[in-house]
Amino acid sequence: KAGVTQTPRYLIKTRGQQVTLSCSPISGHRSVSWYQQTPGQGLQFLFEYFSETQRNKGNFPGRFSGRQFSNSRSEMNVSTLELGDSALYLCASSLNYRGPAYEQYFGPGTRLTVT
Amino acid sequence: TQLLEQSPQFLSIQEGENLTVYCNSSSVFSSLQWYRQEPGEGPVLLVTVVTGGEVKKLKRLTFQFGDARKDSSLHITAAQPGDTGLYLCAGGPHTGNQFYFGTGTSLTVIP
DSSP, X not given: XXXXXXXXXXXXXXXXXXXXXXXXXXXXXXXXXXXXXXXXXXXXXXXXXXXTEEEEEXXXXXXXXXXXXXXXXXXXXXXXXXXXXXXXXXXXXXXXXSSTTOOOEEOOOEEEEXX | OOSSEEEOSEEEEETTOOEEXXXXXXXXXXXXXXXXXXXXXXXXXXXXXXXXXXXXXETTEXXXXXXXXXXXXEEESSOOGGGOEEEEXXXXXXXXXXXXXXXXXXXXXXX
């Protein structure tokens, strides 16, 4: 079974631009979460989608948004990019939403550099 | 302030040595997961523990969940260079019904 895929793997943008990142979960997985990873802050939760609905949201500004499609694929968008948005953006998929067997499987990430 | 604190932050040991990484919190978690992340890649799930006091073994790796479900440890026996990586613990669901990641332990095993 194929793992979580993320595209693109690397991206360079300038301040003020916007960017869209894509994530395809493991086949059959219905929940997708997004995380931002930086050396200073570690892994921080952005948001989680299940059945095309945002279920949880982390403490990030409204410039960060996302959506999930009927095939469970997800996209996240960052508008008006700032230098501090440079990070590894990770997508994780899970079979269902919560429950005792809840486990997250991560993709390789998209490395975003804002100049 | 991080919900989950890991120690040590950095660890460099010789091949064949044993080591223990700790993940501590003042909060109770329903479950706790351990991941290993290599440079440029996403974290890979190693284990999930859900019961207080639970011990799980994965070859040379032993994971324990504290009785009160507030802390966990990862013990590696006879470390090998392939164990090198960033070890992350994650607990949840917690505030906001989300999972929180620890601060991470960067392990380097020297051949």
